[in-house]
Amino acid sequence: MDIYALAIESSCDETSVSIIKNGIEEIATIISTQIDIHKEYGGVVPEIASRKHVENITIVIEECLNKAKMTMDSITYIAVTYGPGLIGSLLIGVEAAKTLAFVYKKPIVPVHHIVGHIYANNLVKRLSFPLVALVVSGGHTELVYMEDDYKFKYIGGTLDDAVGECYDKVGRVLNIEYPAGPKLDKMASLGKDTYDLPTPLDDDSYNFSFSGLKSAVINLKHNEEQRGKEINSEDLATSFQNRVVNILVKKTMKALKEYNINNLIVAGGVSANKGLRNKLIEECSKENINLTLPEIRLCTDNAAMIGAASYYAYKLGKVSTLDFEAKANDSF
């Protein structure tokens, strides 16, 4: 029998609801983004974000059911992101999901946000195991080894700033409006690698450190300003992006080699970065690695990925009672 998940995601600034069939087929997805609202603040403002989620959530649920031409009767279970994220935002999704589960007597499946990002790739192509997942977003930079569905082994991650956060902070310094990632990526494609920036943590571990690179960009800008020289923002973006992409790709390729794996997936908002995508495509074709990249539209936060992930959790019996809680920093 076909299994339909109604999935809800509200961990940051997107209110999203999706209906996913059997973990692989997207029936309908609605994403209501708040990016325009948060632009003027230079980032997501948590209080505003949760208020907007409250306004949006019921509308988005209804819109999604309408788009799918379905009613709650044909939904098998409810899935929801329980963390990590902004606690006020998460709570809205979790409470909405619990209410639906309670009223319509459906099972509920809590999903970790990053697991969702990983399973966004399942909507492109059914995941092949074993695999290595490179998770890159505003709050995460991690290498994860997966032997099978829902079996995760953390093999390394950031020691300080997440890669997306590093983009946003460098953007702040260069006066690029939020979200800075896509703009820096575009600028990087136009500039030249002329600035002398340090390579972030290049050791034998699978850990990353971007805080030194961030500081180096800030110092460079200050120094040039003091000398009365203008920064070439495009060249600086290229130089910065090259350092980031090179180390991410280098350590990812090393993990594949050492674990003797030829499946790589990329997950999280930064997987939309063209510089990163191109470099990975190039390296993976050289090494005969089977690379899956999420559709650009599903790189950022969305409920479709939560629906995809939840199917395997549901199959493994990871159904919860209604007393689970939203968690701001659940380590992966």
Next chain:
Amino acid sequence: MEYKITTRSEMETIELAQNIESEKFPNMIICLNGELGSGKTVFAKGIANGLGIQETITSPTFTIIKEYVGELPLYHMDVYRLDGNVSDIGIEEYYTKGGVVLIEWADSIKDVLPEERLDITFKVIDENKRVLILTPHGKQYEELCEAVI
């Protein structure tokens, strides 16, 4: 009263944080201010290390608040993105939970900071050198500064 301390490397900033940690008490609140890359999160790593926390202390910018279990609980916050909007977050609740509270970019939520606290301002001198200005508010924090410096 104000105390100025110069650190010449990340290691020295961490050592200072560890010295402060050794004078810890429940509900100790430390506010960290200073530009990007000035060493606020490095300082937090030192405190966490002193508290015996094994987990890696990563930047709390994205989730605003990160909690860790140590000799005392550590509540590590970055309130930059709150932009002064604090009413729904319950920051104040953390002041009395018995842990150590670190607040990065605390200046942006001045209205909701407790009266008694330690302010630390980080000034970048050059690539590695920082001047840390410690300003204690309240007797407990004055004693803490006397003991550390």
